[in-house]
Amino acid sequence: xxxxxxxxxxxxxxxxxxxxxxxxxxxxxxxxxxxxxxxxxxxxxxxxxxxxxxxxxxxxxxxxxxxxxxxxxxxxxxxxxxxxxxxxxxxxxxxxxxxxxxxxxxxxxxxxxxxxxxxxxxxxxxxxxxxxxxxxxxxxxxxxxxxxxxxxxxxxxxxxxxxxxxxxxxxxxxxxxxxxxxxxxxxxxxxxxxxxxxxxxxxxxxxxxxxxxxxxxxxxxxxxxxxxxxxxxxxxxxxxxxxxxxxxxxxxxxxxxxxxxxxxxxxxxxxxxxxxxxxxxxxxxxxxxxxxxxxxxxxxxxxxxxxxxxxxxxxxxxxxxxxxxxxxxxxxxxxxxxxxxxxxxxxxxxxxxx
Amino acid sequence: xxxxxxxxxxxxxxxxxxxxxxxxxxxxxxxxxxxxxxxxxxxxxxxxxxxxxxxxxxxxxxxxxxxxxxxxxxxxxxxxxxxxxxxxxxxxxxxxxxxxxxxxxxxxxxxxxxxxxxxxxxxxxxxxxxxxxxxxxxxxxxxxxxxxxxxxxxxxxxxxxxxxxxxxxxxxxxxxxxxxxxxxxxxxxxxxxxxxxxxxxxxxxxxxxxxxxxxxxxxxxxxxxxxxxxxxxxxxxxxxxxxxxxxxxxxxxxxxxxxxxxxxxxxxxxxxxxxxxxxxxxxxxxxxxxxxxxxxxxxxxxxxxxxxxxxxxxxxxxxxxxxxxxxxxxxxxxxxxxxxxxxxxxxxxxxxxxxxxxxxxxxxxxxxxxxxxxxxxxxxxxxxxxxxxxxxxxxxxxxxxxxxxxxxxxxxxxxxxx
Numbered sequence: 001x002x003x004x005x006x007x008x009x010x011x012x013x014x015x016x017x018x019x020x021x022x023x024x025x026x027x028x029x030x031x032x033x034x035x036x037x038x039x040x041x042x043x044x045x046x047x048x049x050x051x052x053x054x055x056x057x058x059x060x061x062x063x064x065x066x067x068x069x070x071x072x073x074x075x076x077x078x079x080x081x082x083x084x085x086x087x088x089x090x091x092x093x094x095x096x097x098x099x100x101x102x103x104x105x106x107x108x109x110x111x112x113x114x115x116x117x118x119x120x121x122x123x124x125x126x127x128x129x130x131x132x133x134x135x136x137x138x139x140x141x142x143x144x145x146x147x148x149x150x151x152x153x154x155x156x157x158x159x160x161x162x163x164x165x166x167x168x169x170x171x172x173x174x175x176x177x178x179x180x181x182x183x184x185x186x187x188x189x190x191x192x193x194x195x196x197x198x199x200x201x202x203x204x205x206x207x208x209x210x211x212x213x214x215x216x217x218x219x220x221x222x223x224x225x226x227x228x229x230x231x232x233x234x235x236x237x238x239x240x241x242x243x244x245x246x247x248x249x250x251x252x253x254x255x256x257x258x259x260x261x262x263x264x265x266x267x268x269x270x271x272x273x274x275x276x277x278x279x280x281x282x283x284x285x286x287x288x289x290x291x292x293x294x295x296x297x298x299x300x301x302x303x304x305x306x307x308x309x310x311x312x313x314x315x316x317x318x319x320x321x322x323x324x325x326x327x328x329x330x331x332x333x334x335x336x337x338x339x340x341x342x343x344x345x346x347x348x349x350x351x352x353x354x
Numbered sequence: 355x356x357x358x359x360x361x362x363x364x365x366x367x368x369x370x371x372x373x374x375x376x377x378x379x380x381x382x383x384x385x386x387x388x389x390x391x392x393x394x395x396x397x398x399x400x401x402x403x404x405x406x407x408x409x410x411x412x413x414x415x416x417x418x419x420x421x422x423x424x425x426x427x428x429x430x431x432x433x434x435x436x437x438x439x440x441x442x443x444x445x446x447x448x449x450x451x452x453x454x455x456x457x458x459x460x461x462x463x464x465x466x467x468x469x470x471x472x473x474x475x476x477x478x479x480x481x482x483x484x485x486x487x488x489x490x491x492x493x494x495x496x497x498x499x500x501x502x503x504x505x506x507x508x509x510x511x512x513x514x515x516x517x518x519x520x521x522x523x524x525x526x527x528x529x530x531x532x533x534x535x536x537x538x539x540x541x542x543x544x545x546x547x548x549x550x551x552x553x554x555x556x557x558x559x560x561x562x563x564x565x566x567x568x569x570x571x572x573x574x575x576x577x578x579x580x581x582x583x584x585x586x587x588x589x590x591x592x593x594x595x596x597x598x599x600x601x602x603x604x605x606x607x608x609x610x611x612x613x614x615x616x617x618x619x620x621x622x623x624x625x626x627x628x629x630x631x632x633x634x635x636x637x638x639x640x641x642x643x644x645x646x647x648x649x650x651x652x653x654x655x656x657x658x659x660x661x662x663x664x665x666x667x668x669x670x671x672x673x674x675x676x677x678x679x680x681x682x683x684x685x686x687x688x689x690x691x692x693x694x695x696x697x698x699x700x701x702x703x704x705x706x707x708x709x710x711x712x713x714x715x716x717x718x719x720x721x722x723x724x725x726x727x728x729x730x731x732x733x734x735x736x737x738x739x740x741x742x743x744x745x746x747x748x749x750x751x752x753x754x755x756x757x758x759x760x761x762x763x764x765x766x767x768x769x770x771x772x
Contacts (some may be wrong), residue, residue: 061379147371
């Protein structure tokens with residue numbers, strides 16, 4: 001009898017948790033940020049923990065992981081944790097260990113930052129490295145962007161925190177961000193009719209289309225699928241269940257930029273990101289056109305937003321016309337939503353800034 | 355003997371600059387003489403460069419798994435294996451991390467040792483679902499690698515139409531704003547549904563995420579089918595001497611502009627003596643003032659959770675936020691926790707029976723209406739579930755009197771219990 005898996009599920013974290021965190025579990029008093037990249041948490045017991053946060057490449061070779069372990073052992077009491085944005089955190093209970101730890105991380109090429117009102121690491125997807133449906137790369141886009149935004153990661157000079165995301169298809173696994181850089185397909189899928197019958201479960205592909213543009217058809221005597229190209233919104237939803245419906249196109253799959261996504265309930269309710277720019281070339285290895293627009297938006301936000309305003313708070317205050325004016329991005333007919341529920345996004349008032 | 359390195363002029367350009375380079379890491383593995391993964395990583399770099407040149411991806415799915423499970427391994431077979439044969443199989447193991455993503459260096463080293471023997475040496479902390487992604491393993495090594503992780507106390511995560519890997523914030527382990535035991539909730543919920551995780555048979559994915567306070571650092575409202583968020587219902591705590599110290603340090607203008615007037619329900623006022631007045635009945639627990647004045651202000655003592663359901667991303671009907679289905683629930687006794695697990699069970703059962711294929715919970719709610727969903731899982735309506743009541747008069751209200759009676763009966767019950 002071969003070994004059956006032990007269905008142990010989510011492991012108990014206490015066995016891997018820094019002992020001071022475990023000791024003061026649920027009994028913390030307050031925190032502050034002594035410098036960018038460093039948090040200090042004070043427990044009700046009087047215990048203190050300094051957390052040093054550093055950026056990583058997320059996709060790490062085991063030598064990088066072991067190097068981080070060496071740093072944890074030598075400088076940080078042997079424990080780490082990761083944030084949702086793939087930053088690594090080292091916890092130390094002795095203030096005197098903070099500066100040497102920061103210096104060591106910097107020497108080894110891990111930028112210390114990502115706290116408070118900084119631009120944190122990009123939440124991202126797999127891209128060409130590992131995804132089966134990617135329109136672009138993910139790790140490479142992130143590397144290129146974070147090289148450009150490094151100074152804003154290691155400082156806390158933004159009005160409020162900035163969360164970036166990228167997604168390599170329109171499903172948007174990268175999620176909502178203050179700024180999101182996502183693939184946007186612009187042409188209907190190219191169908192390889194020789195393969196459809198063997199590879200695709202046709203009814204589920206038909207059901208997958210958000211605009212009912214796909215129907216079964218006989219093509220050259222073979223059962224296949226056809227797309228009403230006038231109805232097709234080029235979303236690519238048919239491609240995962242039916243790879244012969246190729247949506248990725250080296251030239252016509254473009255990047256689009258969305259802003260104002262915010263998951264927090266602080267001040268306003270959570271918000272989804274909105275389209276601001278599209279038609280941006282998918283241009284490896286450094287995607288300079290997308291990077292330039294992101295930097296422009298960040299520059300204007302940094303100059304114009306008030307303290308504590310997230311991207312969405314700022315735009316809410318200044319209005320979308322001013323956003324397009326300040327960022328010098330074109331406002332087109334494509335910015336006006338026509339999806340279900342879209343009328344609530346139209347201005348039904350005389351509230352207009354002149 | 356290692357094969358020859360491919361020329362990678364485009365990827366090489368991602369080695370410069372201040373941010374850590376994943377390409378440098380990949381090359382390190384490809385140059386690792388004598389290691390079992392060396393040739394695999396040489397061809398992986400070749401295929402990735404090929405993707406950069408042609409602007410297309412070359413992986414396809416398939417069926418790869420471990421004994422006893424129907425999901426958790428992401429199969430990847432190369433479509434350009436003729437050119438890059440050594441990385442023709444490059445599967446990912448999704449492994450669930452400890453709740454809150456805590457690691458000892460020993461644990462990480464042990465994981466690296468397994469991956470050095472059986473895998474590619476490439477690992478991502480973490481994927482968007484919250485798994486550790488051990489990326490790159492050949493089909494015949496999948497079982498062995500998994501067995502070693504499994505023996506260390508680690509289990510596969512979810513993939514496909516299944517309960518997925520959950521996420522919880524650092525929470526009570528290091529955050530004074532925590533209003534819940536995030537790791538306990540995360541583990542109780544996910545570990546109760548391991549059968550639905552490991553044997554995908556739901557209409558589509560189902561995700562749990564747990565945030566300890568309304569800052570919702572786990573993005574649960576936007577991304578989870580069932581979002582658990584810590585909150586409190588008594589007064590927030592104010593240390594007036596610390597408020598005065600904060601005003602003295604930052605100035606009245608700063609406090610008025612950044613705290614008082616940023617309150618979404620105008621529940622704050624700065625007194626003449628630089629103490630703070632709080633209208634707690636109208637505080638919506640948004641966290642902003644507590645985020646700014648971390649020492650002076652903090653969450654209350656009467657803690658519990660708010661539950662929202664139906665958050666998801668774009669496919670297929672567009673982005674949906676989760677909706678409040680439980681405005682407040684205490685979690686003090688084990689029975690309280692069990693009640694929450696029961697609600698999750700009711701929800702997943704209802705989802706399994708009523709959702710269409712490839713339909714998420716939020717889309718199902720949109721299709722059948724929130725009221726039908728609430729009746730299906732046995733929860734009562736509450737005005738906290740809406741931003742505003744109905745605007746359209748096109749509705750049949752035959753049983754209005756009965757429904758009104760139910761409301762009064764519930765209110766009387768609550769009053770009696772209080």
